[in-house]
Amino acid sequence: MRFLMRRLGFYLAAFAVAITLNFFIPRWMPGDPTTRIFLGLRGKLTPQAMDALRASYGYDGNLWDQFMVYLGNLAHLDFGVSTTNFPEPTSSLLFYSAVWTLLLVGLATAISFVIGIGMGIYSAWNRGGFFDSVFTPVNVMLNAFTPAIVALILFYAFSLQWRLFPLGRAHDLGIEPALTFEFIINVLYHATLPVLSIVIVTFGSWHLGMRNTMIGLLNEDFVALAKAKGLSDQRIRYRYVARNAILPQITALALTVGYVLGGALITEYVFNYPGLGKFTLSAIQARDYSFIQAQLLLLTASVLIANLISDILNLILDPRLRSRTQE
Amino acid sequence: MTELTEAMPPQEAVASRPATPGRKAPSRAEIAAELGIKPPPRWARGLPRGLVAFLTNKKGMAGVIILTIIVMSAVLAPMIVPHDPFRRAGGPHVAPNAEYLLGTTRVGKDVFSQLIYGGRTSLLIGFVAGLAATVIGVFVGVAAGYFGGRIDEILSFFVNVVLVLPALPLIIVIAAFVEQASPLVIGLVLAVTGWGFAARTIRTQTLALKTKEFVLAAELLGEKKWRIVLMEIFPNMLSFVVGGFVLATIFAILAEAGLEFIGLGDPGAVTWGTMLYWAQRNLALEVGAWWEVWPACIAIMVTGAALVLINFAVDEITSPQLRASRGVGRVKAFLKARGRSVDVF
Amino acid sequence: MSSDRVLMKVRDLTVDYMGDFEVLRAVENVSFDIREGEAFGLAGESGCGKSTVAFALARLTRLPGLVTGGAIEFGGEDVLGFTGDRLRAYRWREVSFVFQSAMNALNPVIPASEQIIDAIETHTGKTGDAARKRAAEMFELVGIHPDRLDDYPHQFSGGMRQRICIAIALCLNPKLIIMDEPTTALDVVVQRDIIEQIVALKAELGFSVLFITHDLGLMIEFCDRIGVMYAGEMVEIAPAEAILTAPQHPYTRALGRSFPPLSGPRVRMEGIAGSPPDLSELPVGCRFAPRCGEALPLCRHAAPAMISYPEKRCQAACHLLQ
Numbered sequence: 001m002r003f004l005m006r007r008l009g010f011y012l013a014a015f016a017v018a019i020t021l022n023f024f025i026p027r028w029m030p031g032d033p034t035t036r037i038f039l040g041l042r043g044k045l046t047p048q049a050m051d052a053l054r055a056s057y058g059y060d061g062n063l064w065d066q067f068m069v070y071l072g073n074l075a076h077l078d079f080g081v082s083t084t085n086f087p088e089p090t091s092s093l094l095f096y097s098a099v100w101t102l103l104l105v106g107l108a109t110a111i112s113f114v115i116g117i118g119m120g121i122y123s124a125w126n127r128g129g130f131f132d133s134v135f136t137p138v139n140v141m142l143n144a145f146t147p148a149i150v151a152l153i154l155f156y157a158f159s160l161q162w163r164l165f166p167l168g169r170a171h172d173l174g175i176e177p178a179l180t181f182e183f184i185i186n187v188l189y190h191a192t193l194p195v196l197s198i199v200i201v202t203f204g205s206w207h208l209g210m211r212n213t214m215i216g217l218l219n220e221d222f223v224a225l226a227k228a229k230g231l232s233d234q235r236i237r238y239r240y241v242a243r244n245a246i247l248p249q250i251t252a253l254a255l256t257v258g259y260v261l262g263g264a265l266i267t268e269y270v271f272n273y274p275g276l277g278k279f280t281l282s283a284i285q286a287r288d289y290s291f292i293q294a295q296l297l298l299l300t301a302s303v304l305i306a307n308l309i310s311d312i313l314n315l316i317l318d319p320r321l322r323s324r325t326q327e
Numbered sequence: 328m329t330e331l332t333e334a335m336p337p338q339e340a341v342a343s344r345p346a347t348p349g350r351k352a353p354s355r356a357e358i359a360a361e362l363g364i365k366p367p368p369r370w371a372r373g374l375p376r377g378l379v380a381f382l383t384n385k386k387g388m389a390g391v392i393i394l395t396i397i398v399m400s401a402v403l404a405p406m407i408v409p410h411d412p413f414r415r416a417g418g419p420h421v422a423p424n425a426e427y428l429l430g431t432t433r434v435g436k437d438v439f440s441q442l443i444y445g446g447r448t449s450l451l452i453g454f455v456a457g458l459a460a461t462v463i464g465v466f467v468g469v470a471a472g473y474f475g476g477r478i479d480e481i482l483s484f485f486v487n488v489v490l491v492l493p494a495l496p497l498i499i500v501i502a503a504f505v506e507q508a509s510p511l512v513i514g515l516v517l518a519v520t521g522w523g524f525a526a527r528t529i530r531t532q533t534l535a536l537k538t539k540e541f542v543l544a545a546e547l548l549g550e551k552k553w554r555i556v557l558m559e560i561f562p563n564m565l566s567f568v569v570g571g572f573v574l575a576t577i578f579a580i581l582a583e584a585g586l587e588f589i590g591l592g593d594p595g596a597v598t599w600g601t602m603l604y605w606a607q608r609n610l611a612l613e614v615g616a617w618w619e620v621w622p623a624c625i626a627i628m629v630t631g632a633a634l635v636l637i638n639f640a641v642d643e644i645t646s647p648q649l650r651a652s653r654g655v656g657r658v659k660a661f662l663k664a665r666g667r668s669v670d671v672f
Numbered sequence: 673m674s675s676d677r678v679l680m681k682v683r684d685l686t687v688d689y690m691g692d693f694e695v696l697r698a699v700e701n702v703s704f705d706i707r708e709g710e711a712f713g714l715a716g717e718s719g720c721g722k723s724t725v726a727f728a729l730a731r732l733t734r735l736p737g738l739v740t741g742g743a744i745e746f747g748g749e750d751v752l753g754f755t756g757d758r759l760r761a762y763r764w765r766e767v768s769f770v771f772q773s774a775m776n777a778l779n780p781v782i783p784a785s786e787q788i789i790d791a792i793e794t795h796t797g798k799t800g801d802a803a804r805k806r807a808a809e810m811f812e813l814v815g816i817h818p819d820r821l822d823d824y825p826h827q828f829s830g831g832m833r834q835r836i837c838i839a840i841a842l843c844l845n846p847k848l849i850i851m852d853e854p855t856t857a858l859d860v861v862v863q864r865d866i867i868e869q870i871v872a873l874k875a876e877l878g879f880s881v882l883f884i885t886h887d888l889g890l891m892i893e894f895c896d897r898i899g900v901m902y903a904g905e906m907v908e909i910a911p912a913e914a915i916l917t918a919p920q921h922p923y924t925r926a927l928g929r930s931f932p933p934l935s936g937p938r939v940r941m942e943g944i945a946g947s948p949p950d951l952s953e954l955p956v957g958c959r960f961a962p963r964c965g966e967a968l969p970l971c972r973h974a975a976p977a978m979i980s981y982p983e984k985r986c987q988a989a990c991h992l993l994q
Contacts, residue, residue, distance in 0.1 A: 014488045021497070026504050128655025137386065137639060144631025146581040148588045148603065149624045156612050156620075215648050218672055221776040224732050227672060229791040229840070230763035239790075240779055247781070255490055262495025262585070269589050270607075280496075281589055284503045292503045299496045307491055318781055319824040351701065352686035352741020359695045366693050380692055651735040654690055658738055668755035672734060 003321055007311045011304040018300040022293050023070050027063070079294035090290045093279060098298055100170050101275035104191060104264045105257070105302075108198035113253060115199070116206020121242050123207065124214035136211060139204035147263035151197040151270035158193055159271075165193050168272030194267045202260060209252060213245040247318055254310035258303045350665070362657045377566055380644045387640025393633035397626070401446035410437035412444040412597045420616045430618035433609040441597050442622045448598040450630070452514040452583050457576030459518035464525025464571055469556055471526070472533025479530075486530070489523035495582065502591040509593045513586055517579045525571035532564040539563075570641040577634045584627050599623040679847060679880050680706040680729065684742035687724050687733060689951075696951045698724045701742065702906045703978065704899050706848065711874065711881040713895035713912065715888060715927065717948055721904040722884045723772075726852045729882065730769050731759065746848075765795050768841040772853040774833035778825040785821040788840045795844050810839040814869065831862035838866070842873065850882045855890075867894060888927065892916060900924045903948050903959040906978065910986035920981070920988040923960045958991065966992055 051060070060066070073079070079090035119139065123132035142150075158165045171177065171186045217223055218241065226240040265277030272278065276295050283291035315321050352358070359365070371379045381387050400407060409428075410416035415435035416427070423430040429438035471482035498516050502508040508516070536542060537560070545555045561568075586592055587600025590608075594601055602623040606612070611619035643649045655671055662669045687699040699721040706712045714722040728739050731751060744751040746766060754762050771777040778787055785807060792803040808818035814835040816828075825833055834854060841849050851870075855863040867890065874881060885891050891898060892912045899909045900923065908921040919925040926944045946963040949955055955962055961971040970991050979994075980987040 010484070010487065011491075013484070014491050017488050018492060021492075022500070025500055127652035132652070137636065140639070141628075141632040141635045144577055144581065144635045145628045146585055146631070148585050149627060152603075152607075152612070152620065152624065156617075160612060212642065212646070212649060215652055216646065219648055219734065221771045221773060222779040223672075224727075224734065225769065225771060225777050225787075225837075225840075226779070228730055228732055228763050228769045229794065230760035230765070231790055231794055232760075235790065235794075239782065244779065244781055258491065258493030259495070261493050262582075265495060265499070266585050266589055277589075280499060284499075284591070289503070292500055296493075296496050296500045299493045300491075303491055303493050319783075320780055320826050323824070323827060350741055350743065351684050352688070352697075355688065355695045355697055358688055358740055362690055362695070364690055364693065364695055376692075383692075647736070650692065651690070655735065658690075658735065661738070661740075667752050668759060670731070670755070670759065 003315065004311060007308065011308060015300060015304055018297060019071070019074065022296055023067055026289060026293070027066075074297070079290050079297075090288075090294050094276075094291065094294050094298060097274055097276045097279045098295075098302075100273065101261070101264055101268065101277065102302065103170075103187075104194050104198065104267070104273070104275060105260050107191060108195045108202065108264070109253070109257065109260055111195065112199040112203040113206055113249075116203035117210045117246070117249060119203070119207040120210025120245075121214065121237065124211040124218075124241075124245075125237055127211070127215060132211070136208060139207045141204070142200055143202070143204040145201055147197055147201050147266045148270065150200050151194070151267045154193050154197055155270050166190050170274050190273070194264070194271045194273050197267045197270075198260060198263050201263060202256070205252075205256070206249065209249055210242075210245055213248055214241050217241050217245055247314060250310050250313050250317070254303070254307040257306040258299075261299050261302065361661055362654060364654075377644055380650075381640055384640040384643060386636045386643075390633040390636030390640070393629060394637070397446060397630055397633070398450060400443055401450050404443045404447055408437075408440035408443050410440045412436060412440040416440070420611075420614070420619070423618050429622050430616070432605060432619050433611065433616070438602075438618055438622055441602055442599075442626055445598045445602055445623065446626060448510050448596060449580060449583060449600065449627075452510045452517075452598075453576050453580030453630075456514040456517040456521065456579035456583070457572055459514075460521040460575040460579070461525050461568060461572040463518065463522040464575070465529050465561075465568055467522070468526040468529025469533050469560065472530040473537060473552075473556055473560065482526075483530070486523055486526045489520065490527065492520070494520040495585070498582070498586060499591060502586060508586070508591060510583065510596055510598060513583050513592060514579065517582055521575050521578050521582075525568075525575055528567055528571055529564065532567050533560060536560050536563055566641055566645045570638060570645065573634050573638045573641060577631055577638075580627070580630060580634075599627050677708045678705045679708045679710075679747065681745040682706075682725075682729065682742070683745075685725065685728060685739070685744065686741035687721070687728050688738050688740045690736040690738065691952075694952060697954075698737065698904055698951060699728070700904045702901070702904075703742075704906060704909055706880050706882060707896075708847070709878050709880055710897065711883055711895040713883045713885070713891040713898040714901060715891055715898055715915070716901035717927075717944075718886070719948060720901045722901055723852050725901075726769075726850050726882060726884055730767055730850050731763065732769065761795070764791055764846065765844050766846055767848045767850065768844070768846040770834075770837050770841050770849060770851045770854045773857050774830065774837045775825075775857070777837050778833060780825050783822045783824055784828070784836055788836070788843055791840060792843055806843065807839075810843045811836075813842065813873070814839045831858055831866065834858060834862075834866060835869075838870065838873075842877070842879075845877065846879060848880045848882065852884050853886065856886060863890075870894075888915070900927065903954065904951065905959060905989070907960065907990070908986060908988040910984075910988075914984070914986060918984065918986075920984060920986055920993060921960075921990045922964050922966055922992065924988075926963075958989075968992070 061069075077091055079094065116139075119135065123129075123136050126132055159167050166172075166189070170190050171183065172190075175183055175186050177183060223236065223240055226236045231240075264275065265280065267273070268275040268277035269281055276299070280292060280295050282288075283295075353361070367379045367383060371382055374382070409426075413436070415431075416437040417431045417435050419431065419433050419435050421427050421431040421435070427437050427439065429442060431437055432441070467482050467486060471479040471486070494517075497520060498513070501516050502513065505512055542555060542559050545559050550558075583592075583598070584600035584603065587596075587598060588603045588607065590604055592598070592601055592604065594604060600623075603620065606616075606619040606623070609616075609619065611617070643653070658671055659669045662671070682705070683703045685699060685702045686697065689696040689698050702721070702725060704712070714725060716722055724733075724737065727733050727737070729744060729751075731754065733739050739752060746762065751762065778784065785804070788807045788810060789803045792806050793799050796803070796806075798806060804821070807821060811818045811821060816832055816835055816839070820828070825836075828836065834857075838854070854870075855866050858866065870881075871894065881895075883891060883895055892915055895912045897909060898912050898915050900907050900915070900921065902923050908919070908924045910918075910920065910924075915924060916928045919928050923944075930944055944963060949959060949962070955972070956975075957973045958964070958967070958971040958976055961967040964971065968991055974991070976989045976991045978987055978989040981993070
């Protein structure tokens with residue numbers, strides 16, 4: 001338990017850093033958001049209205065009071081009023097779009113992890129062979145192709161040219177959102193290309209990570225002992241090598257969630273998918289700063305939760321961590 | 328135990344037994360020839376081992392050659408480009424022809440000129456941001472690993488925070504407040520957010536090196552700490568530093584392109600990212616002007632691929648296990664040719 | 673206990689390491705026999721190729737190492753030619769291995785029970801409870817309470833982990849156990865305990881042992897015969913007590929002088945001057961000649977052959993004996 005408590009403490013501290021950054025970034029920048037909105041409206045706003053706006057954004061009073069108000073609002077999940085969807089609160093649009101982003105990220109991460117780890121195991125076991133020599137470098141290169149480009153290619157080929165997949169949206173308009181088979185299939189159909197784009201640029205790192213960790217383990221005495229015991233190839237591969245090699249991948253999995261989220265934001269933009277990325281970009285156009293800041297906090301929280309889950313998984317899979325917690 | 332030896336019968340000379348027809352091994356030179364192991368080429372002799380290993384690594388050198396071509400064309404851009412990349416040079420969306428090698432954009436700018444010119448900014452920002460991130464990472468990593476204790480705790484906390492904070496969303500927030508971030512601002516932000524991985528690797532390496540004999544010996548001799556770090560520790564993890572630099576550069580180039588693509592960059596700058604941004608805004612794909620989109624895509628992909636190849640070579644140099652994997656095929660052939668079981672691990 | 677029937681016959685064994693730019697010969701043309709019930713020791717400075725030989729005999733040579741020549745015969749069969757099921761049976765049913773570091777020899781993330789039971793289940797018909805019962809017996813044999821079967825490796829002390837490794841090595845009653853510095857990583861008291869236990873078990877079960885250790889005194893006490901290696905070659909094979917009392921090869925003599933005597937007055941120990949040659953730049957002629965106080969001009973250009981001296985019950989490779 002001590003291990004988990006320590007990690008939890010770290011995540012809370014990290015979240016505090018994110019909150020603080022989020023508070024200070026706009027205040028460090030030249031001209032606060034309200035001034036910009038004011039200038040953007042070119043005198044359509046009276047100075048009195050300007051003050052009211054400033055107050056509603058929490059930019060009045062001294063810095064410390066501002067910070068306290070900001071923290072108080074956060075505690076109520078109050079991210080302020082959305083200027084794009086006025087007078088809707090920011091949180092409603094935020095949580096609506098976050099659902100779609102997390103769907104993309106979750107699906108893509110799971111698929112990419114399974115494919116990558118599988119290929120990594122195969123290529124480590126047949127290292128130096130045809131598959132390993134060709135696909136290890138190729139898959140890792142796909143990593144360097146960036147979600148933007150892969151999404152563009154897929155969008156061009158499958159949506160524009162061959163019309164096999166939709167041009168946007170998370171589901172057809174005519175279909176009632178409900179937990180029906182038809183709806184789920186429709187959602188998956190719309191998510192296919194965005195998810196595929198993310199999978200293509202991420203599975204290579206799992207392939208390489210698992211392969212290299214396994215090859216490193218082949219030099220360990222416990223693998224030599226397993227081999228010396230005359231165990232079957234299968235047993236050595238999965239129980240003695242892959243079993244241990246998966247642990248660092250689970251740790252890495254949590255760390256890459258942030259990267260995958262970034263990729264998802266760009267992918268959504270290309271596929272016109274109604275997730276956080278698309279709305280964040282509209283928010284930037286519309287100078288909806290509450291939304292921009294709220295998305296950072298939400299995504300940070302998601303990454304931290306993913307890290308916590310990976311800690312728990314590691315705790316289940318690694319007896320060494322368990323006994324350290326009993327100390 | 329003496330009882331055991333006394334019970335032994337008089338020894339018979341082993342050599343006088345009918346020896347098994349054991350095949351004597353071929354000479355070392357013959358083995359080397361059969362397994363394709365060559366001595367370093369003459370020009371490489373006398374260079375440090377790690378450098379020779381890199382220079383003779385096929386993947387690594389392929390990456391270096393590709394990257395050199397791209398960098399050279401960017402450096403020499405003013406001498407190469409046929410048109411001014413910032414001004415209209417012809418009609419809108421002219422398809423590629425002899426005058427406009429890669430066609431023109433919707434506003435009639437020459438795509439080829441933009442591509443060559445855009446490489447300048449994209450590569451410069453990528454390399455500078457990658458370098459800055461690596462420098463920060465090395466400083467933090469070495470300090471945390473070498474000094475340990477409280478310093479390590481504090482620095483490791485920041486390393487972990489940088490690792491878990493989602494970089495791209497954070498950059499989006501910063502870029503949004505800066506409004507139209509210039510490539511320089513983007514590079515700066517990428518450096519500040521991208522040093523976590525380098526710091527973590529370097530810290531681990533420093534911890535491992537700290538207990539090595541030559542470092543302990545230097546400490547006993549009363550060498551100054553900064554001298555030990557500079558002369559003993561740093562040179563021995565150079566390949567990890569290079570690896571960290573390559574990864575940070577890949578990340579910076581891709582992230583810069585991504586940010587500009589979604590419109591957070593300065594649309595007036597000419598970079599691969601802004602080229603994609605304008606192509607997307609002008610619906611180039613939808614109207615069939617594919618040449619406005621693909622050149623920048625391919626440039627980014629090829630640059631990324633070249634860096635990945637270099638990183639592969641660095642990985643192989645730092646890990647003897649990975650290096651050995653390259654020869655597995657030949658070892659298997661060696662065993663097969665002799666009718667022996669092929670059981671390599 | 674040891675008979676004169678040969679269990680394992682090693683001839684001209686050669687093991688190469690594939691470097692980046694050259695091939696290094698870690699072991700060259702090494703020949704010796706291990707007899708049934710015998711404890712055969714391999715002595716020599718670190719880096720002389722002892723462990724490389726041990727790994728090769730168990731068919732465990734790992735990349736970048738490769739057995740490039742010679743033959744290993746076990747009960748008349750060609751070990752290097754074993755494949756598939758025959759190889760799996762050779763591994764552990766006939767030859768088992770105790771590694772230097774028990775810390776690294778057990779997989780840290782699976783319970784000890786599984787690591788002994790899987791060997792039993794793979795090679796005997798026993799499954800489930802029967803295999804578990806056998807594992808519990810083995811634990812008791814090496815003095816660990818069977819209640820601890822399902823503990824993970826890190827929950828045991830270093831000495832206990834090595835006992836577990838010995839239990840695993842014994843669980844199929846193999847004919848030969850290769851012990852590669854089995855006690856080096858342990859403290860002196862635990863070391864004694866474990867060696868005494870191995871001696872008792874060997875008397876009871878009658879297996880042969882290939883024993884490697886840095887501790888020459890321990891080796892002489894435990895082994896029947898000892899082979900001395902230098903720079904990848906065998907230089908002398910002799911009955912254990914003769915290594916100290918009647919060494920033939922100058923290197924054996926030097927090695928003996930560098931260890932404190934087991935009894936009698938303390939004398940100053942002499943190290944061996946110089947250091948072993950770099951494998952990539954081996955001297956011409958006898959490899960020990962550059963460090964040998966008695967080297968003849970002949971020694972520096974002709975490599976001596978291994979010749980047997982029946983009257984001294986030994987074999988040695990040295991021009992001085994001619």
